[in-house]
Amino acid sequence: xxxxxxxxxxxxxxxxxxxxxxxxxxxxxxxxxxxxxxxxxxxxxxxxxxxxxxxxxxxxxxxxxxxxxxxxxxxxxxxxxxxxxxxxxxxxxxxxxxxxxxxxxxxxxxxxxxxxxxxxxxxxxxxxxxxxxxxxxxxxxxxxxxxxxxxxxxxxxxxxxxxxxxxxxxxxxxxxxxxxxxxxxxxxxxxxxxxxxxxxxxxxxxxxxxxxxxxxxxxxxxxxxxxxxxxxxxxxxxxx
Amino acid sequence: xxxxxxxxxxxxxxxxxxxxxxxxxxxxxxxxxxxxxxxxxxxxxxxxxxxxxxxxxxxxxxxxxxxxxxxxxxxxxxxxxxxxxxxxxxxxxxxxxxxxxxxxxxxxxxxxxxxxxxxxxxxxxxxxxxxxxxxxxxxxxxxxxxxxxxxxxxxxxxxxxxxxxxxxxxxxxxxxxxxxxxxxxxxxxxxxxxxxxxxxxxxxxxxxxxxxxxxxxxxxxxxxxxxxxxxxxxxxxxxx
Numbered sequence: 001x002x003x004x005x006x007x008x009x010x011x012x013x014x015x016x017x018x019x020x021x022x023x024x025x026x027x028x029x030x031x032x033x034x035x036x037x038x039x040x041x042x043x044x045x046x047x048x049x050x051x052x053x054x055x056x057x058x059x060x061x062x063x064x065x066x067x068x069x070x071x072x073x074x075x076x077x078x079x080x081x082x083x084x085x086x087x088x089x090x091x092x093x094x095x096x097x098x099x100x101x102x103x104x105x106x107x108x109x110x111x112x113x114x115x116x117x118x119x120x121x122x123x124x125x126x127x128x129x130x131x132x133x134x135x136x137x138x139x140x141x142x143x144x145x146x147x148x149x150x151x152x153x154x155x156x157x158x159x160x161x162x163x164x165x166x167x168x169x170x171x172x173x174x175x176x177x178x179x180x181x182x183x184x185x186x187x188x189x190x191x192x193x194x195x196x197x198x199x200x201x202x203x204x205x206x207x208x209x210x211x212x213x214x215x216x217x218x219x220x221x222x223x224x225x226x227x228x229x230x231x232x233x234x235x236x237x238x239x240x
Numbered sequence: 241x242x243x244x245x246x247x248x249x250x251x252x253x254x255x256x257x258x259x260x261x262x263x264x265x266x267x268x269x270x271x272x273x274x275x276x277x278x279x280x281x282x283x284x285x286x287x288x289x290x291x292x293x294x295x296x297x298x299x300x301x302x303x304x305x306x307x308x309x310x311x312x313x314x315x316x317x318x319x320x321x322x323x324x325x326x327x328x329x330x331x332x333x334x335x336x337x338x339x340x341x342x343x344x345x346x347x348x349x350x351x352x353x354x355x356x357x358x359x360x361x362x363x364x365x366x367x368x369x370x371x372x373x374x375x376x377x378x379x380x381x382x383x384x385x386x387x388x389x390x391x392x393x394x395x396x397x398x399x400x401x402x403x404x405x406x407x408x409x410x411x412x413x414x415x416x417x418x419x420x421x422x423x424x425x426x427x428x429x430x431x432x433x434x435x436x437x438x439x440x441x442x443x444x445x446x447x448x449x450x451x452x453x454x455x456x457x458x459x460x461x462x463x464x465x466x467x468x469x470x471x472x473x474x475x476x477x478x479x480x
Binding site for chain 1: 248250252253254256273313320350417421422428432433436437452454455456457462463464
């Protein structure tokens with residue numbers, strides 16, 4: 001079974017939702033047979049600031065709230081994070097453009113290190129006040145995740161590297177009707193939007209597992225079996 | 241939409257089936273929105289011959305047939321291949337262990353060159369009498385497919401490189417009930433076994449497309465939208 005998770009590093013509910021999903025997954029009997037793929041979704045793709053701003057200031061400016069109101073919003077999210085055992089800084093976090101981080105996560109996926117890098121990037125952003133909008137920090141996180149420093153640097157230096165993969169993920173999100181993240185997709189059959197409680201994830205995993213058997217289409221056709229036998233059907237096939 | 245195709249380079253029906261699938265795909269209105277992933281399936285995983293043998297001899301030996309009977313089997317397959325516009329040599333083809341080719345196809349997937357390499361490997365094996373059981377031929381094919389020669393050589397030299405990915409594909413095939421190839425899976429909802437006529441593939445694509453809308457599970461939960469807004473639901477969430 002395959003679970004795809006669309007998220008953005010800048011999204012606190014993605015950070016919290018990942019922990020809740022993993023808790024739900026641990027309760028699922030077939031968790032060893034679940035392949036997890038993290039997919040890209042930029043919350044703020046047009047953000048062009050060369051300098052990252054502070055999250056609280058961004059929230060206050062964007063929603064026309066006072067700093068105090070923005071702080072109250074953050075405190076609520078922080079309480080949810082801490083209830084999952086996650087560190088959460090309500091002040092001092094940067095906000096910026098996450099495109100480069102998504103490209104790096106695609107490199108990490110190609111190297112089998114995606115989950116490691118995502119965990120480290122979430123922790124850096126939400127719990128450690130290390131700016132994930134700083135190229136040197138990203139390279140350091142990549143190395144901590146088991147990637148090659150030079151390869152990570154080369155990807156960050158080339159804006160085209162894995163850019164198509166990020167765009168493809170975002171197109172797919174739109175096609176699947178995802179307009180907010182985190183967005184979880186189970187074998188493309190069931191979807192979950194948002195950082196739901198762990199038991200909702202377990203339920204979705206169980207439902208998707210039950211519905212796994214595929215419907216087979218078509219009659220007998222030429223095929224080769226594991227013993228090397230290649231059946232040539234009497235009917236079927238262009239030339240039969 | 242995602243189509244996964246399990247196949248083995250040594251399988252003539254996989255070679256023919258790929259052409260038929262692509263013909264069926266071309267007739268499908270949303271063919272631009274189909275992601276294709278080639279997955280590994282070894283027909284003869286325990287084949288340990290250091291020296292490849294000729295296919296006709298293998299067929300004759302394996303099924304206790306005469307060379308003439310084996311040739312007749314091959315002639316039938318060849319007629320099907322040629323009807324799809326594919327070259328097919330009924331004599332002179334090698335048979336061997338395909339594990340290394342599968343590992344190389346996984347490297348090619350990571351580099352976005354999987355379809356190119358598979359097409360070249362099929363042509364080499366079935367139409368050109370270039371032995372895909374020869375490491376130098378494989379490196380040459382990898383380079384023709386756009387891969388880096390040194391990287392391809394390094395993967396071939398290290399039997400562990402992408403070995404887990406090959407085994408994972410094979411485990412998944414077994415879980416999905418695939419006992420022969422080619423085996424086509426459409427969004428994990430519909431399956432097609434064998435090199436069916438093109439129109440069966442079009443039908444499966446249309447059926448899977450129609451069934452795409454996912455069932456959403458769960459209530460409102462914390463999520464962040466593209467405008468940067470992170471809704472905090474009043475209900476739901478561990479701490480809400």
